[in-house]
Amino acid sequence: MPGQDLHLRLPGPRDTRAASRCRVHLPGRLRLRRGRGRLPVPHRAGRGLTRGRAMFRHLVPLCLSTTLLLAGCMTQPKDLDLALTRPTTHERFVVALRPLVQPVPVNRLHAWEVSVTTRAGAPVPNAQIEVDGGMPEHGHGLPTQPRVTKELGDGRYLIEGMKFSMTGWWELKLRVQASSGEVDTVTFNQVIGPPGAAPASLGMRSDPSSRLP
Numbered sequence: 001m002p003g004q005d006l007h008l009r010l011p012g013p014r015d016t017r018a019a020s021r022c023r024v025h026l027p028g029r030l031r032l033r034r035g036r037g038r039l040p041v042p043h044r045a046g047r048g049l050t051r052g053r054a055m056f057r058h059l060v061p062l063c064l065s066t067t068l069l070l071a072g073c074m075t076q077p078k079d080l081d082l083a084l085t086r087p088t089t090h091e092r093f094v095v096a097l098r099p100l101v102q103p104v105p106v107n108r109l110h111a112w113e114v115s116v117t118t119r120a121g122a123p124v125p126n127a128q129i130e131v132d133g134g135m136p137e138h139g140h141g142l143p144t145q146p147r148v149t150k151e152l153g154d155g156r157y158l159i160e161g162m163k164f165s166m167t168g169w170w171e172l173k174l175r176v177q178a179s180s181g182e183v184d185t186v187t188f189n190q191v192i193g194p195p196g197a198a199p200a201s202l203g204m205r206s207d208p209s210s211r212l213p
Contacts (some may be wrong), residue, residue: 082190134171
């Protein structure tokens, strides 16, 4: 037990009838006495057990966190809507996106154009637009912080700093606030493919009747 000495008898190097004392102090060091000399031997059994329990206590929450993280990730739907023009969540606006470079590059900064109109089709000037997004399947956001840098007129705005760090399913989330104070959000799906892929697989598919002019 911890704090107690365990005495063993071992044959001495010169006289087999001589007794040597072996004292074990737990937890601590094991001291082996033979005659007048001392040979210190580290005692690691207790420490190993303690470290093993500590490791187990840390691994359990880590495994649970990993499981929850993977459970929170989404799988790309088979009928994923890739339309680049859509009404906002509460149908206050109609928002259209258009990449200014085709095909959409991977791991390179580029720009997009966004158009905001009312439900009746009137341009929405002086809007405040915030850009966010990420990969639902991987559970991470955009590698950059794209933002609107210029108002182009007729309800059109320039988004710069866009970047997709890898191929796959991405979401682009916009928050639109009109000068009147109305606020709404919209989410676009983008499937970024490898260089040379067809435009449809690069998230370029949209409703033909509602494309930007």
